Amino acid sequence: MIRWIVSSAIFAIYLLELSSGFKEHEFKKCKDTGFCRRHRTKSGPKFDVLHETASVSGHELRATLRNMDAGKTFNLIVRAHSSGTIRLLLDEDLDPSVTNGTRYRISPEDSVTLPSFETTVTPWKTISKTTKDIVVVSGDVQVTLTFAAFKMLVVVKGKPALSLNSKGLFDMEHFRLKEEGVECDGCWSETFLQFTDSKPHGPEAMSLDIAFPGFEHVYGLPEHATSFALKPTVGGEPYRLYNLDVFEYLDSSPFGLYGSIPMMVAHKVGLTIGVFWLNAAEMFVDVSKEGSNTATQWIAESGIVDLFIFTGPGPAEVQQQYAEVTGPTAMPQQFSVGYHQCRWNYKDEADVHLVDSGFDEHEIPYDVIWLDIEHTNGKRYLTWDSHLFPKPIELQNDVASRGRETVTIVDPHVKRDHSYYIFQEAQSEGYFVKNPQGGDFEGWCWPGSSSYLDVTNPTVRAWWAQQFALDKYQGSTEHLYIWNDMNEPSVFNGPEITMQKDLIHHGNVEHRDVHNLYGLFYHMGTAEGLTLRGYQTHGEDGDRPFVLSRAFFSGTQRVGPIWTGDNTADWKHLAVSIPMLLSLGVTGLPFSGADVGGFFGNPDAELITRWNQLGTYYPFFRGHAHLETQRREPWLFGEPATSRIRAAIRERYALMPYIYTLFRHANISGQPIMRPLWFEFPDAKELFHVEDSFLLGSAILVSPVLQQGVDNVDLVLPKGARWFNAHSGEETQGAGKPVKTKVDMESIPVYYKGGSIVPRRERPRRSTRMQMKDPFTLIVALDGNWSAAGDLYLDDGRSFAFLRGQYTHREFKFEGLKLRSAVHNSGSAVVTSVGSWAPAQDLEVERVVFLGLPKTGKGYTARMPDGTEVSLEAGAASTKFSQAENAWVLRQPKLGVDADWVVELVAHK
Template sequence: MAAPGAKTRVQAILLLALSLVLSSHVVSAFKDNEFKKCAQTSFCSRNRGVQQGQNFEIVPASLVLNTATLTATLSNKPASKTLQLTLTSHADGFVRFMVDELPGVGRYQVPGDVLVSGWETKKAAFKEESRSANQIVLSSGDARVELNFQPFTLAISVKGQPALQINSRNLFNFEHRRTKQDSDPAGYWEETWMSHTDSKPKGPEAMSLDLVFPGFQNVYGIPERATSLSLRPTNGAAPYGEPYRLYNLDVFEYLDDHPFGLYGSIPVMMAHKKGLTVGVFWNNAAEMFVDVVKPGRDTAVQWITESGIVDLFVFVGGSAPAVLASYAKVAGTTALPQLFSLGYHQCRWNYKDEADVKAVDGGFDEHAIPYDVLWLDIEHTNGKRYLTWDSSVFPNPIPMQEDVASRGREMVTIVDPHVKRDHAYYVFSEAEKAGHFVKNKYNNDFDGWCWPGQSSYLDVTSPAVRSWWAEQFTLDKYQGSTKHLYIWNDMNEPSVFNGPEITMQKDNIHFGGVEHRDNHNLYGIYYHMATAEGLKLRGSIVNPESGDRPFVLSRAFFSGTQRVGPIWTGDNAAQWSHLKVSVPMLLTLGLTGLPYSGADVGGFFGNPDAELMTRWYQVGIFYPFFRGHAHLETQRREPWLFGPETTARIRTAIRGRYAMLPYIYTLFRAANTSGLPILRPLWYEFPEAEELFAVDEEFMLGSAMLVKPVSAAGASSVDVTLPQGARWYDALTGAMVPPRTKSHRVQVTLDGIPVYYRGGNIVPRRERPRRSTAAQANDPYTLVVALDDKGEAAGSLYADDGRTFAFTRGDYLHRDFTFKGMKLTSTAHQEPGLPAGTLTLPLTVERVVFLGLPPARRGYKAVIGGKHTVPLEAGPLSMLAAQAENALVLRKPDLPVSHDWTVEIVAA
C-alpha cells in the first residue's frame, strides 16, 4: 500500500495471538508453501493434463441455428449427462461460446453489472456454409467456425488463417452437479488445507477448457503475476513447471519471476503472430489454473476453473487494436481520470502526523519538485476504523487538506474492506444492523482477522450494500473529509490474515446464496465500484451541474476494473529485478484492457540506494499511474533525501513527466473512447516484426515515443532495439538515429535513460516548470513535430476541465495536427459517436519544434496564416534541458489552440 497486505506481520501477530497462532503468514517475505499449488488443489490435480474431452459429443439432431445463434446438446455419454452449448456471433467482432448445465441447475454466472451492457443485442448473422453427419461449418464476417460432433471440437479461423481450436487435445471437461457418493475420492466434497477445511457443499463442479492457437508462438495476458510479457511454457523447469494461477491473493514481497498469481485476475489472453492477432476472455470469477505448452509452432493452453460455467469470448478482429476494441465493447473502456491523478503521487506507510504532512508538502516546493497528491496509510485512522481520524496526530484534518489544496494539490486516505467489530464504531454498528456483512457457512456474520483485529467484511456483491457504502463518502458522513480527499482501496482481494491462503473461506456465503468460491475474484472490483460511486455521489452534491470524477486506487481487480479506476502492482521490493519486471507487468495489464496502472517507484520493501531510485524515477515517469511509496520500516526516501546530485536528477525526471502530460492525457482520452493501451509492447506498433514479439525490456508510450529502461546497477551502456520501418530521433538531443538492422549499444549516464521520438508523430507538451498540474492550467503548449521518411507527421491534443464530467456533454477541446507538404495545420477532431467538442481555451502554442526537416542552404521560415513570417532557428528540443541544437524551432508563433490555422514552412 502501503500495501498493508505486505505490511510487517508483527502487528498481525500481536492481534492474532489473542486467539490463535499463525505460523507462516506473519513474515515479511514470500513463502510459496503458504499458498496452494495445482497438485494440492483437488479440482486442478484431477483435471490437469487429463484427456476426458473425447467423452463429449454433439447430438446432431439437437442443432438449432437461429440467425446469429447456434444451440446444441452436448452429451457426456459415460456420465449419462447432457449440457447446453451455445454459439453466438456478435457484430462487435467476437464469437461467444457458452456451455452450461440445463436450466434449473443454477450454476453461477458472472453478473451483468461486472461487464457493460448493450453488446448482447448487437449480433451478426451466421451463414451456414455446409453441414454433414459429423460437422457444421458457419461463417460471419471474417470468421469461419467449424463445429465437429464426435468428439466435440470447435475450430475458428480469421481471414482464412487458423486462429483457435477448442478440445483438439481432448482436455475439455465439465463436471456435472451430482449427489454425494460413498465412493467419491477425497477432495470432491471436503478439502483441507493446513488448518482450514472447505466443506464444498455442492461437490465437484470444475471445468477444463482446452485451447490451441495454431501457428502462434507468443501468447500474452492472464495478469497478475511477475513474469515476462510473452508467457513461458509451464511444463518446463521450476518454477514454470507449475501452471499460472488466477486467484486474487495478498502476496507480500512477491518474487520477480514466478507464475504465481497476485492481487488481481483478468482471464484474458491474446495470441499474436505475423498477420494475425486473436484474443479470448473466459468470463469466470472462480479460482483458475492455466497451463501453457508450446508443441512445435503452436501454443496450447489448458484453463481449469473450480466452478461456474464456460462463457468464452473469442475476439476475431485480426489485429491487437481490433481485439482490444472488441474486448472494450464487453468489459468497458478506461474511465477518463482527473488530470491531477496523472501527476506524481507521494506516499508512505505512514506520514505520521499533520506536521509531517506539512513538512513533506513543503519539501517539494523547497526543492522545486512538482507533485500532485499526498497519501495517508492506515495509521491515520482511529484504531484502523476507516473513515475516521486519529485525533492525537490528525486533530485538524479539514484545515490540513485545505492547506495542501491551496497549492493546487490533493490528498488520499486509505479505506480497506475489513470493518473493525466494535459496536461503538458507526460503520460496523450500522452495517451489522442492516445485515450488510458476508456470512460464514453457518449463516452468521463472518469474523476474520485483519489490521483492526476482529473484523467483518462488507458483502459488496449486494447492490444494496454497495449503495449503502457509497453513501458513507458524503462530506456529512465521512467526518473530516473534504472535496480534495480521494480514496485508496487496499486489502480487497479480500485479505484475511487468519484465512486459508490469507483470504476468505470459499464456503462463506454472499448475496443471493452465492458461495465465495464462485465470485472470489469479483470481491475487489465490487468494493472498488462501491467506493468510486461514493465519490461520484459526493461530487454530485458538491458540484450538481457537472459532478466530480472519482479517483480510487485499488489493489485487487478483475475484467472491467478499467471503468472504475487505477490499480498498482502491489508489494514490490527495492530490487533491480523488480524495476525490470514492472515493465512486462504493466504492458500485460494494458494488453488485457487495464492500462491505468503503475508500480511503486523505489519498491515498497527495502531501502533503495541513490542509483536505483534515480533509475526507477526515470522509468516511473512513463507509468500511467506514477507514485512513490515505501513500507513503514524503510528509511525515509522523499526525492530530496539522496544528496544534491540525485535530487537534481529526480527533479529533472519528474519535471519531464509534467511536460508530457498533454500527450499522456490525450492518450487517456483514446483509452477512454477506444480501449487503446497507454504503454504498448513494440510488437503492438510493429506487428509484422517477428523479432519484436517477445521484447519486453523496451516499450512504447502511445505510438510516438520509445523508452528503454536502465535496469541494472552500474550500467554505462545498454542495447537498444529501434524497430525498422520508422525514423527515430533522440528525445533529449533531437538528433536523428541512423537506421540499423539490429539493436545497437547506447552509452548512458545517470542523467537519463534512452528515449526516442518516432518519426511521423506530433507530440504536445507543456514545458514551463510548475509545482502541480493545477499550476499548469494556463500554460501554453509546445508541439514536437517528428517527421517520417515522407516528411509527414500527425498527432492530436485533448483537453477539458480536468476534473468533472462536463466532457461527456461536449465540453472539451480536441485538435488534430497534421504536417504534410511542408504545411502544419490544426483542425477540429471528431470522434465517431461522440458529441463534437465545444470548449474554447484562451491558450496558444508557443513553440513548434521540427525534427527531420531536410537541409536548406539558407534555412527555413514559417509563414503563419499566409501573412506573418517568422524564421526557424536552430535550438534545443526542450526548454527543460538545453542540449545540442539538432532541432529547428519556431518561437512564439502564438497559434490559438482552440482554432484552425495553417503554418507553411518555406526556404528562407
C-alpha cells in the same frame, strides 16, 4: 479481558508472520488443489455434439453437447457480434432431481460486462451442415463445429486463429449427489494446512483446451511477476488466477497475485486474437509450445463456460473488442496522472506539512499526498486519529491551496466494535458476508477482529457509497480521494490469507464463485461514493472519482487505477514492473503502475534515480514505501540524485498533455497507454519477445536502465521508422535488434517515433492544476515521407462535463511542408458530438519544434495563417536540442489551440 489478550496475541503472531516475507508453503499449488489435480493435462471424457440439435437461428448457433461417458447433457450457444467478437456459452442441462440450484453465472447486472454488448449481435450465415460438422460465417470470421468428438475451429480472413478441444482436454463436471464409496479427488471436502473446505455442492470444475495454431507467443493473464510473453508451464507450475494478499512477492514466478483478468492475447504476423473467460472462480492456466504453435489448458473450479473470442485482426481491434464487452478506461482526473507521494505512514499533520513544503523547497512538482492506516482511529476507516490529525479539514484545504489533493486509505475489513458506527449499522442491516451457519463471518486483519461487507450485494454497495458524503465521513473534504487496499480480500487468519470458499454471499452464492470479483465490487462501491459526493458538492457536472485499488478483475478499468502491490527495492523488481504493466495494458487495464523505489527495502541513490526515470512513463506514477524503510522523499538522497529525480518528475509534467490525451483514447476505445513494441510494429517478429523496452502511446519509445552500474544498454529501435532522441534531437536508425548504446545517470534512452506530433507543456509548475493556463510546445518528428500526425485533448480535468461536449480535441497533421490544426475525428460511437471547451480558446501554441526536416542550405521560413513570414531557428529548440542537426524551431507563433489554422514552411536553398 482474557479473551482480548489471547486474541491480541494471535493477531500479533499473524503480523509477525506477515512481516517476515513471502512463505511459499502457505499458498496452494496445483498439486494442493483437487480440481486442478483432477484435470491438469488429463484427457477428459468424450464429449459429442448431437448433430441433430445443431441449428442456426439469427445470431446464435445452438447445439446440445453430451458427455458420452456419464450421459449428461450441456447447452452450447455460439453467438456472433458485429465487432468480430465470438461468444461461446456452455451451461449444464440440470436435472431437478440432482440439484435445485444452478451454476453461478456472471451476468450484465453484475456490472462486469456492459449490457450494451448484448445488442451488438449479427447473424450467422450457414455455409454447410453434414453429419460430421456445421460451418457458419459472419463477416471475416468462420466457425466450424465438429460433432464427434466435440471441437470448434475459428478462422479469421482465411487464417486458422483458434481451436477449442483439439487435444481432447475439455471437461465440464456435472452436478451429482454424493455417493458413498465412490472415489473423487477433492470433490466433497478438501483440507489445506489447518483449513477445511466443505464443498457442499461437490465437483463443478471445467477444463478448456484452447490451441493457437501458428502463434509462438501469447500474453496476458495478469497478475504475475514474470515475463510478458508467457512461458511454457507444463512440467512446472501453471499460471494461477486467484486474488491474494502476497506479502513481499517473488519475481519470475507464475504465482497469482492481487488481481486477475482471465484474458490472453495471441499475436503473430498478420493476426492478433484474444480470448477472455468470464469466470471469477479460482483458475489455473497451462501454456505449452509445439514448434510454431501454442496450446493452453484453462481449469476453473466452478461457474460456467462464458468464453469471448476477439478476432482482431490487429492489436488495436482486439483491445476495442474487449472494451466493447467490459468497457473502456474511465477518464481520470488530471491530477491523478501526475506524481503521487505515499508512505506507510506519514505520521501526523506536521509530517504532512513538512513533506508538502519539501516539494516546493526543492522545486519538484507533485499532485497527491497519501495517508495509510495509521491516520485512523484504531483502524476504524472513515475516521481520524484525533491526536495525530486533529484538524484534517484544515490540512486538506492547505494542501489544496497549492493545487494538490489528499488520499486516505479505506480497507474492506470492518472492526467489530459496537461503538463504531460503520460496524453497528452494517451489522444491524445484515450487510456482512456470512459463514456457512448463517452468522456474520469474523476474520482478522489490521483492526483485529473484523467482519467484511458483502459488496456483491448491490444494496450493500449503495449503502457503502453513501458513507462518503461529507456529512457522513467526518473530517473529509471535496479534495479527499480514496485508496482501497487489502480487498482481495485479505484475511490474516484465513486460508492463503483470504476468505474460505464456503462462505455465503448475496443470493446464497458461495465465495468460491465470486472470489476474484470481490475486490472489484468493493472498488465500485467506493468510487460510486465519491461520484455521489461530487454531484453533491459540485452540482450538475460532478467530480470524477479517484479510487486506487489493489485487487482487480475484468471491468476494473471502468472504475479506477490499480498498482502492482508489495514489490521490493531491488533491480529485479524494477525490471519485472515492465512486463507486469504491459500485461495489464493488453488485457484492458491500462491505468496501472508499480511502487516507485520498491515498497520493501531501502533503495540506494542509483536505484531510486533509475526507478523515477522509468516511473515517469508509467501510466500511474507513485512513490511508496513500507513503514520500516528509511524515509525516501526525492530530496533525501542528496545531489546529484535530487536534481536527476527532479528532472525525471518534471519530464512527466512536461508530457502531461500527451499522456492525458492517451487516456482519452483509452476512454474512447480501450487502447493501452503503455504498449509492447509489437503493438505498433505487428509484423516485426524480432520484437515479439521484447519486454525491457516499451512505447508510451504510439509516439514515444522508452528503454530504461534496468541494471546496476552499467554505462550502456541494449537499445532496440524497430525498423521501418525514423527515431529521434528526446534529449538531443539527434536521429538514430532503427535496427530492429539490440544495439549497444551509451547511457549516463542523467537520463534513460527515450525516442520520438518519426511520423508523430507530441504536445508538451514546458514551464515548471508545482502541480497539474497550476499548468492549466500554460501554452504548448509541439514536437513534430517527421517520418521518411516528411509527414507527421498527432492530437491534443483538453477538458477541465475534473468533472463529467466532457460527457456533454465540454472538451476540446484537436488533431495536428504535417504534410507537404504544411502544419494543420483541425477538429479531431475520433471515429468512435462513444463520442457523439464534437466538443468545445471554452477555456481552450485562450490557450496558445508558443513553440513548434520540427525534427527531421529535409536539409536546406539557407534554412526555413514559416508562412503564418495571417500571411506574415517568420524565420525558423536552427538547432536550439531548448538546450536539450542544441546538438540536433535537423531541428528547426518556430518561436512564438501565437497559434490558437482551439482554432483551425495552417502554417506553411518554405525552404530556402
